[in-house]
Amino acid sequence: MSKIPRIINNTRVSETNGLTLQLTEAFVKDEWNTDSYLQNLFSRIKTSNQKLGEAIKRDKTESELAELDDLTDKAVTNLHGLTKGYTFHPDKAIYTSANKLLKLIDKYGLEVKAKSYLEEYPLLNSLITDSRAGEYADCIAALPGCDIRFTELETSVNTFTDKQNEFNKAKDSEQNLASASVIKKELLKIINDELVLYLNAMRQANSQTYSTLADYIGNRINQSNVAVNNRSTNN
Secondary structure, eight states: OOOOOOOOTTOOHHHHHHHHHHHHHHHHTSOOTTOHHHHHHHHHHHHHHHHHHHHHHHHHHHHHHHHHHHHHHHHHHHHHHHHHHHTTOSSHHHHHHHHHHHHHHHHHOGGGGGSOHHHHHHHHHHHHHHHTSHHHHHHHHHSTTHHHHHHHHHHHHHHHHHHHHHHHHHHHHTTTOOOHHHHHHHHHHHIIIIIHHHHHHHHHHOHHHHHHHHHHHHHHHHHHHHHHHHHHHHO
16 A cells, blocks of 8 residues: 655646645545544645635736737837838838838837836837827828738737736735745645645555545646656656
8 A cells, every 4th residue: 555645846836736626626526524634624725726726827817918018019010110111112202201100110119129018008008199190190091001000009009908907906906815836835735744644644544434535646646746757857
């Protein structure tokens, strides 16, 4: 009868979340009314894992913001590149409009992409607002495709801003919540130092009652550990 292994520490937060869900689902399938300690233990584990899931969602939103910002940066690059290209056009009306529009875009500069979100998006909103002024609107109309590039930029800016506002509202109401990595550490401590220790002991004392749950949990943890170790070996 092999002992239940401990979950290794370099298990990812998402892996820990999924593995713990498997363990709690196995527990609720059986009646454990006679073991109040185990009930309390799994109640704490479930609560901690729910917090971990919420923290993972917050981390995911931050990642989504970075991806949306990449799209905005691409839109800035495309707009600048198209406008600058028209400054070399042989038609005087086109290159004159292009030079005037490029001066507006260069007022904000490609370096806007390297600024913080707090600086970048107000500046881009100002660029979009300025572009609607009569003289610049005429320039955009004279340059095929520039209206599309400005629309792409505005869409990217609005999409990012909406997602950031959603994130900030959630963040303001969750200021005191721990990060996913901190919660994972606390969760592993409960499982490794309390649940694994308890079930290993109780299976020895009362195999008929505890062996099914202990074997299942041991197998799931072992599978997870093997996957984590294989990933570490392959990297």
